[in-house]
Amino acid sequence: MAWSKSLAKLFSPLGRVAKDTSTAELLSTHGFVSQAGSGIYDLLPLGLKIQHNIEGIVRRHLNACGSNELALGSQVNPAIWRRSGRLEDPPSPELQFTENRKHLLNPTGEEQITTLVGNVSYRQLPLSFYQITRKYRNELRPRGGLLRTREFLMQDLYTFDETREGAYTAYANVQEAYHGIFKEIGVPYVVVEAENGTMGGDLSHEFHFLAEQGEDHILHCKSCGNNDQVEKVGVLDSCRKCGGELSTVNGIEVGHTFYLGTRYSQPLQASVTHSDGTSSPLEMGCYGIGVSRLISAIAEVSRDEHGLCWPRSVAAAQVCVVSKDLSLAAELSDQLARAGIDSVYDDRTPQLGYALRVAREMGWPYVLVAGRNYEKTGELELQDRQTGEVVKTTRESFIDLLVHKVLS
Amino acid sequence: MAWSKSLAKLFSPLGRVAKDTSTAELLSTHGFVSQAGSGIYDLLPLGLKIQHNIEGIVRRHLNACGSNELALGSQVNPAIWRRSGRLEDPPSPELQFTENRKHLLNPTGEEQITTLVGNVSYRQLPLSFYQITRKYRNELRPRGGLLRTREFLMQDLYTFDETREGAYTAYANVQEAYHGIFKEIGVPYVVVEAENGTMGGDLSHEFHFLAEQGEDHILHCKSCGNNDQVEKVGVLDSCRKCGGELSTVNGIEVGHTFYLGTRYSQPLQASVTHSDGTSSPLEMGCYGIGVSRLISAIAEVSRDEHGLCWPRSVAAAQVCVVSKDLSLAAELSDQLARAGIDSVYDDRTPQLGYALRVAREMGWPYVLVAGRNYEKTGELELQDRQTGEVVKTTRESFIDLLVHKVLS
Structure with a gap:
């Protein structure tokens, strides 16, 4: 056409x-993207077509695993971030897009979706929702074309279950969908046990493309294939699982899965009423893929001289x-x-x-x-x-x- | 499914x-949308599916008329709005989402796309680009569900031509595509000559659904079928085209087309170099459809008791x-x-x-x-x-x- x-x-x-032409430069020169400011990119028709193709792959796998797409507003009432304890004063760098502190531009949607779901009956569970929308960060060091920007397209998915076991089943289910997505994209990737960091919860994995330009340092065991983040386990002499020899490789994070437990449902009072009439906070998980970031990440890993x-x-x-x-x-x-x-x-x-x-x-x-x-x-x-x-x-x-x- | x-x-x-249940209430109660704040809506899966269907219709007709989809950043450097003369001090209500005045959240994209296109050769023209993205307004009186909100999904299209005649041809071409879009949606609509207002240029039409709840007042000629905006022509006794009898009807604006001329290309120095080596400002048009607004507008006009x-x-x-x-x-x-x-x-x-x-x-x-x-x-x-x-x-x-x- x-x-x-x-x-x-x-x-x-x-x-x-x-040989030293950066991937970001190739993407700009050939009209895939155009830099409009520090960390702000216009996606030109070629780049947008690639993004639409990635979105299509993501949607197909998430719909197939029973998740339903919605679109949360991009302006958030800071009151719900105050309740979850993520609104510092002064606000953390991610939150500085404010209009007299009356609205935030959302960097991620845990507070919004938890408020939306609210109190439900065990009969209404499990629930799983995702969106593919722009997210905002007040990024101080934009770099790598679409790898680190002030705004980006992200797929974020949230699951709601009655029990911890239910949430773990949901976790395994979405992990499988994520494997399906990255296999279909066709770029080699690894999965790494990760820190939950500020997200809360106690189970977390990252999906990485391996690339010299990656900012994350991964310990890869040559014997059992286990991968760990240096950030999580520190520098090790040998594999913590099998004792095998380790090599350090760099990774570009492209996906992240978190078991959240009741980290958000507790403070935001989103609860399930059980069959015996008692109630408890919902068991949650959240899951993200950097959709626009993938354009640059795929380009970086796939390119040659x-x-x-x-x-x-x-x-x-x-x-x-x-x-x-x-x-x-x-x-x-x-x-x-x-x-x-x-x-x-x-x-x-x-x-x-x-x-x-x-x-x-x-x-x-x-x-x-x-x-x-x-x-x-x-x-x-x-x-x-x-x-x-x-x-x-x-x-x-x-x-x-x-x-x-x-x-x- | x-x-x-x-x-x-x-x-x-x-x-x-x-009988007096509002359409906005029906959309909320049945889980199409959920209000997250004043003028902020979450699109729930049913509402998002309708929006995706509208997007699909819009894309098909705009691609067929030779326009190319892209996605501009949603944060704008205010310098280009200063150059076009649309950045007042203090900023107009639409622009109050700022981070120390370093960025604006875009209410519309004329300045961005004109800057992106810049200086071109006549050989590169005509050009036509559109996007379907969130736009922002600091709406003081949100109302009517998705009819008037602080953020909304909009399709905006921009054409660039060498001559005024070229721009008029582009205008007719996009008008035809818009007719195709509204015919395919299947809700009766009228086209009204309109004011260019703050957009500049001297040719402008609005597409309206007729509805009691509409905020615009339209003079409809029963003889020749001509439609005028009261806002543009004032209250008339008889049709200004054929002298026929007029009725006043209310309309919900769902689309707007503008011939812009050199309103933006001149101050932003976006020019075309002609075959004789001379250059002049690009001739532009801009065209918008309120995609998320259409969800509420279609619901309003189609519903019954x-x-x-x-x-x-x-x-x-x-x-x-x-x-x-x-x-x-x-x-x-x-x-x-x-x-x-x-x-x-x-x-x-x-x-x-x-x-x-x-x-x-x-x-x-x-x-x-x-x-x-x-x-x-x-x-x-x-x-x-x-x-x-x-x-x-x-x-x-x-x-x-x-x-x-x-x-x-």
């Missing part, structure tokens, strides 16, 4: 990618069509659209070599080239960005080839 | 709907299954899901009469009833909420009947 047409017009690609290299799961389009003849490119792109495959073509330049280099830098999973041989022999070339494999094909068979590769 | 299961648990329906009555275009599900036997309800609902039809069933009560009343109040387009006759004769009843028509059907044929009605 031709959304490339108006997009491509606005952004000029880099010269050849230098040639540029970006998007996994097929989230790529803004599966195919980039390259031809000196733009009307041919449009035709091929239309044919792909009719077969259900999203593609783009670059109408900025008739230079084949330049267009090929840019397509590689932008990281489209497949590049379909109608090059010099096309006019003579009708030969098309299909390049696989990740493997570098090149397959020759024809006008008659490229659709079948791509349907087989992309949709199967 | 069973998203009703956990939802329905949380909300208790009204007693019988009184029995309660809500959602048009099929946006309903949270097409069918509500009602049966005393909840496992039968679940089976019928699953069968519908396999045929591609969303349905819900109410598992709060085994009282058939009560469940039927609630289904009517909630406004599902169709109610499928396995009533007293079902066990004896296998007879199912299908009720059409809008027409009141009741059709008898069977376990063997209800899917075909609904596929015919809903998907055709």
